[in-house]
Amino acid sequence: MATSNQIKCKVWDNKQEYPLTTESLRMLLENRIPLIRLKEFSTNQECEMLVEQAQLFNFDCYQDVNPKIERIGITVFEYNRISKAAYFQAVQRATKLRDCIMAASFNPLERLMMQIRECTGATVRIASEPFYSSYYAGLIRKIEQGTQLHIDYAPLEQSEWEVGTVISQLSWNLYLKFSPNNHGQTRIYDRQWQPGNERYKLDSYGYSDTVIADADAIGFQPYVGDIFIFNTRNFHIVEPMDGQRVTFTSAIGLLPNGEIILWS
Ligand SMILES: O=C(O)CCC(=O)C(=O)O
Numbered sequence: 573m574a575t576s577n578q579i580k581c582k583v584w585d586n587k588q589e590y591p592l593t594t595e596s597l598r599m600l601l602e603n604r605i606p607l608i609r610l611k612e613f614s615t616n617q618e619c620e621m622l623v624e625q626a627q628l629f630n631f632d633c634y635q636d637v638n639p640k641i642e643r644i645g646i647t648v649f650e651y652n653r654i655s656k657a658a659y660f661q662a663v664q665r666a667t668k669l670r671d672c673i674m675a676a677s678f679n680p681l682e683r684l685m686m687q688i689r690e691c692t693g694a695t696v697r698i699a700s701e702p703f704y705s706s707y708y709a710g711l712i713r714k715i716e717q718g719t720q721l722h723i724d725y726a727p728l729e730q731s732e733w734e735v736g737t738v739i740s741q742l743s744w745n746l747y748l749k750f751s752p753n754n755h756g757q758t759r760i761y762d763r764q765w766q767p768g769n770e771r772y773k774l775d776s777y778g779y780s781d782t783v784i785a786d787a788d789a790i791g792f793q794p795y796v797g798d799i800f801i802f803n804t805r806n807f808h809i810v811e812p813m814d815g816q817r818v819t820f821t822s823a824i825g826l827l828p829n830g831e832i833i834l835w836s
């Protein structure tokens with residue numbers, strides 16, 4: 573495991589956020605910059621319409637996750653412990669519901685995939701599992717009570733799935749609704765998960781603060797209509813807030829052959 577000194581030598585351009593370009597995406601995948609921001613990716617009206625449509629359906633709570641996180645859609649994180657077969661059985665129904673919500677509002681997933689395709693020239697697609705089908709991608713998620721300190725990294729968490737073969741993993745969040753206040757920020761540490769960190773795991777997904785000792789961090793205040801993309805092998809946390817905080821989100825992974833895949 574690298575020492576904190578070695579890690580601190582890698583300089584993140586602290587505070588600065590980059591627009592989406594071929595170069596910034598490459599740097600984010602290589603963890604050489606902390607954040608990409610797509611300002612005004614969607615209009616306030618589009619965001620409102622999506623939330624309004626989503627609210628016609630039930631948000632479910634993540635299993636085994638404290639504090640509570642609610643979402644529409646399914647995650648490999650939860651089915652990991654059940655079975656791959658059960659996940660792929662649930663994909664069709666979840667996809668139908670997501671498509672119904674997007675058809676009555678707008679489709680941020682396709683819009684973002686198109687933009688990544690345009691700026692990289694790479695194949696950008698929904699992840700798909702040999703002998704099964706496409707994955708589900710695109711959660712509508714409420715994180716209002718915050719998260720624990722965590723990472724999202726399929727080579728660790730889903731090693732037996734296609735998504736477990738990614739060499740780098742990002743997350744994009746489109747902020748659909750955000751009650752105006754100074755809380756609910758997302759904080760990303762300049763410290764990537766290493767196998768030795770597993771002994772500091774607290775429960776189904778949280779880690780003790782020991783893993784981020786001395787690490788630099790960057791926090792960002794979400795704005796409705798903006799997308800933030802960051803590298804989720806870095807430890808990160810969402811602060812709790814009073815009020816509503818609704819996002820549209822999925823993971824983005826880079827495969828060894830250069831393809832870019834999305835899933836939830
Ligand atoms: O809601 C956010 O700002 C980030 C949530 C998160 O942990 C993630 O997207 O990996």
Ligand SMILES: [Fe+2]
Nearest residue numbers: 723724804808
């Ligand atoms: Fe996360």
